[in-house]
Amino acid sequence: MAELGPTNPLPVVDAELNQPYRIGEGVPEELQAAARYGQVPNVFPYLIQDGYSRVRTTHEVPAVVLENSKLRAVVLPTLGGRLWELFDKASGKQLLHTHGTLQFANIALRKAWFAGGLEWNIGTRGHSPTTCDPLHTAVVKTPEGHEVLRMWEFERLRGVVFQVDMWLPEDSDVLLAAVRIRNPHDHEVPMYWWSNAAVPETPETRVVAPAAEAYGSDYTTDVARVRPTEHHGKDSTWLVNSAHAADFFFDIQPGRRHWITAVDRDGDGLAMLSTSLLRGKKLFVWGQGDGGRRWQEWLSPGAGPYAEIQAGLAQTQVEHRPMPARAEWTWVEAYGNSRLDPGVSHGEDWDEAIAHASTRLEHLVPDAALEDALAESKRIQAFAPTEMLVHGSVWGALERVRRRAAGLGWVDEAGTPFGDPTSGETAPWLALLEGRGFAGAESFVAGSDWEGLLEHDGGAEALFHLATMAHARQNLDAAIAHYDAALAAGTIPRRTRALIHRGRARALLTTGNVDEGLAELASVSRLEPTNVHLLIEAMTLSIRHGLPGQALALVSEAPTGMSDVGRLRFLTALALARAGRSDEAAAMLRDGVEIPDIREGEDAISELWKDVCPDEPVPSRYRFRMH
Incomplete structure (x- = not known):
């Protein structure tokens, strides 16, 4: 694998998250409104991960294995908790696209991302800010002696806590994952979640989902209602029939079970099933053009082509769902081998393929069993970790301290402890919280409470962070005023002075002061x-x-x-x-x-x-x- 490399020290301040989708005519107003709701201009307060190269050397990566008589699952807790392998013992096949060459590339919200396995995406449209970060990871033992793998983190864009509990019951045909999101705020937050699974692409691979129509886009056309089996004169449920990169968000009608599967010539392949809260089901293909093939080789050298099947909270990825104040959402996902009859699943009758897959998947894991798993997950979510394996970020611990200092509510940490907030990253912010002054920080925070504390401090370093926070939320006049005040506030370390001039230059460019902005940017370089x-x-x-x-x-x-x-x-x-x-x-x-x-x-x-x-x-x- 490549080295992830150092984090980019420049704060993310410009409006950089461009929505690649346009909503076409005929799309319901409900979906259009959801597409307008909850957009963010950038990933502040996160920093960008772009220090990787394309030089790959042998690495050891911590892995957790869940195994029974049917399946073997491998999870990478230090790389976003990625489910990296799901091996079906009966067929001898890997159900996920997995490989031995891990290459970072600029695909995620913070740039660094890698292809393969199944990832957890939260926050806003795109691959998660945590996708290449360690998650807090532990083994949890239930009173009955069963073992659960738990991973959790504090997501900083939305200020919520998420956790993934994974377990593999004895002789189970499916791996189970229970996801819980908790909103500690006294206000609604826009929420986004998609579980993305990379699956092997062969000439005979077909995707089946219980819907005749979908909302589709190839990134150059508007999102529109389409029939995937008759898209541009071809049946795009066959992965190799799409000439270009494309998305298909299947329109699964209320009352139908929520699933999607990608199966090969033998009828083997990954099935993704979920309880009803995880409504959306999607197919993504890179397409068969030169660019699509080049991208796949760029992302997973020598590993062969792949596509993705995905499951999300909303019907499409252009939407966010409103999560009420202090709400808690939980759902269960299941992953296993579909084992379809290819004579039916690969036949010309789409309705018959759906009916056949529905029957087989009900046999794989009955809907009632998923509901039982959902109830069981809610029972075990608060069980304390038995053995810590990996420690994630310190930001959840800092948020706990901040909220308690402000008299605000916080989540119960019994099952998801964030530990000691003291570290090099958080030390300046703890000092600010405790009234010991602010000497500057190489990390960044967001929120009106932090701004109030920085305003009270009033020093040059505090003014720089106030400028950055205003800039990130696109209040450019306030940002420029704070940048100017910071420069006039006295002695400033060289690094901070450079960042102030850089921020001021970018704000000037955005407000149309091009000559001054370019001159200042050249000077700071x-x-x-x-x-x-x-x-x-x-x-x-x-x-x-x-x-x-x-x-x-x-x-x-x-x-x-x-x-x-x-x-x-x-x-x-x-x-x-x-x-x-x-x-x-x-x-x-x-x-x-x-x-x-x-x-x-x-x-x-x-x-x-x-x-x-x-x-x-x-x-x-x-x-x-x-x-």
Whole structure:
């Protein structure tokens, strides 16, 4: 696997979360309203994880194994609690797309993500902020002596606590997972959850779900009501029939059981079933084009193609659901081998395939058994951990201290202890809570209570964090005022001064003060010449606003070796092209440019190639376009 690398120290302040979906005509107003509700501009207070490379070496990764006579499940608690393997002993098949080469790539809300297994996504649309972080993990023993694997964390975008309890009863054909989300606030919060499973893609793999219609999009068209079995003249329930990347959110009608399955030529494959709270069921494919194939090789080198089947709280991923104040939501998910008859599941009669799969899945795990598991999960959720395996973040512990200091309610931690809040990350914030002054922090927090404490402190470091918090929620006038006040407040450490100027420059650019903003951004990059993140920002925005010469000057002044960073090599080539030096840009591309954090759907390298090498086809290594 690749190293995850250091976290990007620059606070996330701009409105960076673009919604890739547009809602088309014919979509119910209820869904359109849910799509408008709960959007966030960015992932603040989280920091971005973009320090990875594409150099892979052998690593040991902690794993927890749940095993019985039917199944063997492998979970990676230090990597978001990912269910990495689900091996069916009867068929001898891995039901999940899993592999031995773990490569981080820019897919998640905080960039770093890896393909394979089954992941837990919470917060807002996208792969979770916790997807590459350790979760608090423990073994829980019930009074009857049964063992449960518990993973939990405090999710900072929504300020909620989530936990996943997983268990594998003796001789059970399915692995069970109970998810609980708790909202400690005295107000409603927008909620999002999708469990995403990567499944092997073969020419004979078909996805079946109990619905004739779906809400579909291929990321270039509006979300619209479609029939997956008759999509653009093809049956897209066969994974290889989609030419381009596409989503299908199956419209499962009220009263029907909630499931989805992907089965191979033998009828074997992952079945995802859930109790009714987890309403949504989705199919995602990368498509059969050059870009789709390139992305899959980029994400899981040598592991072969895959698709995803998913289950979520809302009907589609454009929506958030309102979670009432102090509410607690629990549901149960089950995973096992469908064992369908391929003569029926792969037949031309879709209704017959659904009916057959429904019968087989009721035999795999009856609906009544899932309801019993739901009741059992609620009984064991508060049982205290017996053996701690992994410690997650300190943010839940800090939130407990903050809320108690403010006289606010908090969750019962008996089953999900967050431990001691003291650490290097939280020490400055504990000092602020305890009235001992604020000496600055490399981490960030959000919320009006924290802002009140920072305003009371009033020092330069506090003013910088107030500016950042206002900036992150897009109150740009207040942000600029706080940045200016921080600069005027007295002696400031060099690192903080650089971040203040960087934030001020970005706010100026967003408010239309382009010349001043670009000049300040160039100055701050020169102030911290070894900070590659500042140089990337300064070059990117200089080029975007028509100053390629400034970008080239900045990279020419960078310390030896920094210009070899993949993103900087690309930006240099782009600046050369924009400055009229196409031959030099073409030479760089022919020599090779690799951007480890290239974004899903980012076509910048291929577009530049077409500009500077118009008579040559785009090399396969640069074909990331999915349409």
